[in-house]
C-alpha cells in the first residue's frame with residue numbers, strides 16, 4: 001500500500017481559510033502528489049486534484065453526498081434537504097425534476113429576458129456617474145430569474161432579495177458577521193419562497209406553465225408525495241441563488257475583456273470565439289474551490305486506502321489550473337479551447353461527470369448561455385470606460401471578487 005502524504009498540523013481549517021483557492025494545489029505541488037490527507041473542521045479529510053481524481057470522485061458507487069457537506073455550508077449556501085445531499089434513486093428523481101426545467105427553449109427564454117433587461121438598463125447606467133457592475137448585475141439577474149421562474153417580485157423588493165441571495169453565496173467560508181448575515185438571509189429567503197410555493201399549490205397564485213415554480217411545487221416523488229414546503233423552497237432557491245451568482249462570472253468576463261482588449265474585437269459577431277472566451281473565464285477565474293463527498297464503502301485506489309466514511313475534497317480550482325492538464329495554466333488563453341471538445345472531468349468549475357446521474361451542476365448550460373450573452377452585450381451593446389481602481393483578485397478570499405465590484409464610467413449605448 002502506498003503511503004499517502006499527510007499534513008503534519010493537527011487541523012488545517014485555518015490554513016485552508018488563509019490559503020484559499022490554492023490550499024490543495026500548493027500542498028499537492030509540495031508533496032509531489034495529487035492526493036494527500038489532512039484534517040479540516042477536525043475531521044480526517046482526503047484531498048484530491050486532477051483528471052483521474054475527478055473521474056474517481058464522481059463514481060457514485062464509491063462516494064455518497066449524505067452528510068458530506070459541512071453544516072455551515074448547508075445552513076447558508078445550499079440549504080438542508082436539497083438535491084446536493086441526496087444519493088441513489090432519491091437523487092436521480094430530484095435531479096430529473098431540476099433538469100426538466102433546463103430545456104433549450106427555457107434557456108433561450110431566460111437569455112432573452114436577460115438581454116431585454118440589460119438593454120433596458122443601459123439608459124440608467126448612462127445617467128449614473130460610476131456604475132458598479134457587480135451590484136447592477138445582481139439586481140438585474142434577480143429580476144430576470146424571478147420573472148423566468150414564475151416567482152412574483154415587486155420592484156420594491158428587488159434590492160432586499162438580491163442582498164439575501166448574495167449573502168447566502170458569500171457566507172460559507174467566512175466567520176463572524178458575514179456568516180451570520182448568510183444564516184439570516186437563508187432563513188428569510190426560505191420563508192419567502194415557501195409562502196410562494198403555498199400560494200402556487202392552493203391556486204391563489206397559479207404558477208405559469210413550464211416555470212421552475214410550477215415544476216417544483218407540483219413535483220411528486222416516487223411514492224406520489226409532494227415535496228415538503230421547506231424542501232420545495234430549498235430547491236427553488238437552488239435555481240434562483242446560483243443564477244444570480246452568475247453575476248460573479250460576468251464580472252470576471254468583463255475583467256478579462258479589460259485585461260485582454262484584443263478579445264473585444266474577436267468575440268464580436270463570432271460565436272466560436274465567444275464560446276472559447278467564456279470557457280476560459282470559467283477555467284481561469286476562481287469560483288467554488290472544492291466539492292465534498294464521503295466514502296460510501298472502503299476501497300483502494302492507486303495504492304491508497306479510502307476508509308468508509310472518510311470525507312474527500314476534490315479541488316475544482318486546482319484541477320482547472322493543473323499544469324499537466326493545461327499548458328501554462330496561469331495564463332488567460334481562450335484559444336486553448338479552439339476546436340476542442342471539453343472533457344467532462346477536466347474543466348470542472350461546476351463539477352464533473354454527468355448532469356443527470358451525478359452531482360454536476362444543473363445550471364451549467366444556463367451559466368454558459370448567460371455569460372455568452374453578457375460578453376456580447378459588453379462588447380456590442382455598449383461602450384464604457386474602466387477607471388483606475390483596485391482590480392486585484394485575492395485568492396485567499398472565497399468566493400473571490402475584485403474589491404470594487406468593477407466600476408464602469410461613461411457608459412454609452414451603441415446598438
Ligand code: HEM
Nearest residue numbers: 083084238239242243245246287291350351359361362363
Ligand atoms: C454561477 C455559476 C455557477 C457555478 C460556479 C456553479 C457551480 C456548481 C458546483 C461546483 C456544483 C457542485 C458540484 C458537485 O457537488 O459535485 C453545483 C451544483 C449545482 N448547481 Fe451550480 N453553479 C453555477 C450556476 C448554477 C445555476 C445557474 C443553477 C441553476 C439554475 C445551478 C444549480 C445547481 C444545482 C441544483 C446543483 C446541485 C446538483 C446536484 O447535487 O446534483 N448552478 N454548481
